[in-house]
Amino acid sequence: MKTRAFEKHYYLMLLPGLIWLVLFNMVPMVGIVMAFQDFNPGLGIFGSEWIGLENFEFMFLLGDSKTVLYNTVFIAVLKIAGNLLVPLVFALMLNELRLQVVKRWVQTVVYLPHFLSWVILSGILLDVFALKGPVNQLLSAFGVEPILFFARAELFPYIIVGSDVWKEFGFNTIIYLAALTAINPSLYEAAAMDGARRLQRLWHVTLPGISTTVVLLAVLSLGNVLNAGFDQVFNLYNPLVYSTGDIIDTWVYRAGLVNLQFSLATAMGLLKSVVSFVLIVISYMLASKFANYRIF
Numbered sequence: 001m002k003t004r005a006f007e008k009h010y011y012l013m014l015l016p017g018l019i020w021l022v023l024f025n026m027v028p029m030v031g032i033v034m035a036f037q038d039f040n041p042g043l044g045i046f047g048s049e050w051i052g053l054e055n056f057e058f059m060f061l062l063g064d065s066k067t068v069l070y071n072t073v074f075i076a077v078l079k080i081a082g083n084l085l086v087p088l089v090f091a092l093m094l095n096e097l098r099l100q101v102v103k104r105w106v107q108t109v110v111y112l113p114h115f116l117s118w119v120i121l122s123g124i125l126l127d128v129f130a131l132k133g134p135v136n137q138l139l140s141a142f143g144v145e146p147i148l149f150f151a152r153a154e155l156f157p158y159i160i161v162g163s164d165v166w167k168e169f170g171f172n173t174i175i176y177l178a179a180l181t182a183i184n185p186s187l188y189e190a191a192a193m194d195g196a197r198r199l200q201r202l203w204h205v206t207l208p209g210i211s212t213t214v215v216l217l218a219v220l221s222l223g224n225v226l227n228a229g230f231d232q233v234f235n236l237y238n239p240l241v242y243s244t245g246d247i248i249d250t251w252v253y254r255a256g257l258v259n260l261q262f263s264l265a266t267a268m269g270l271l272k273s274v275v276s277f278v279l280i281v282i283s284y285m286l287a288s289k290f291a292n293y294r295i296f
Helices: 002-036 053-060 063-095 100-115 118-128 134-141 156-181 183-195 198-224 229-237 239-245 250-260 262-290
Strands: none
Touching: 002 053, 002 063, 002 198, 053 118, 053 239, 053 262, 063 100, 063 239, 063 250, 063 262, 100 156, 118 156, 118 229, 156 198, 156 239, 183 198, 229 239, 229 250
16 A cells, blocks of 8 residues: 555646646647648638648758758768767867866866857857958958858858857866766876876776767767757748758748648658658667667
């Protein structure tokens, strides 16, 4: 009896989360049927005409769909690479610092942007890279003509990737630093006694010690290949950079809520969800195989 009463508390604690999951994640999935309909808001889901896969066929015929798919994958892959390598290098450099006060101060400063929303950070970036902003003033000091950074389509993806890495590398650095603390200090002592220099200790002790964490983060990030960051791109882009900056999420927003093409936007969103689900399953299998990471 005591065991059952104890279990009831767990079920009660679980109940709010389950209600939230059903209301905001399961119930809205009914709207998926709009991808197979010629949706008319006046007739609703149950009264709109069923047209099967026509929305998907039309979507693949559009030139925009290929462009946004390429932009999404290109930006997301660069973000994954940047968010893996930059924090790793920074964590290794920070780990070599012996002054703990400086180490904690630097760690706190680089961690701060993670707490700011893209609405705030977008305003900062637009001011910094404005025509009369600090970056252009610095360039003009070297005789470079002012650059309209957010109007240059060829620069926009790299600004997106660079700003995302700047925002998140402090948080990812903490993960690597936590992994570094798990390395047995006796390994460093043994390597030093064998005459290994600092770079050799880094190569033969530190990197093998955190290799599992690096592999795990790399594999799990595969599930986000089609998530290039709606909030960031939406707050920074403009029609001049649609050719290189428009991603699936922003295209769905414009098609569905601006141009009122509900069925077409739903079809694109559904396709993205299916592909993302497949990638998540693959990444989970790879994480289980190479990093021994399992949830179930």
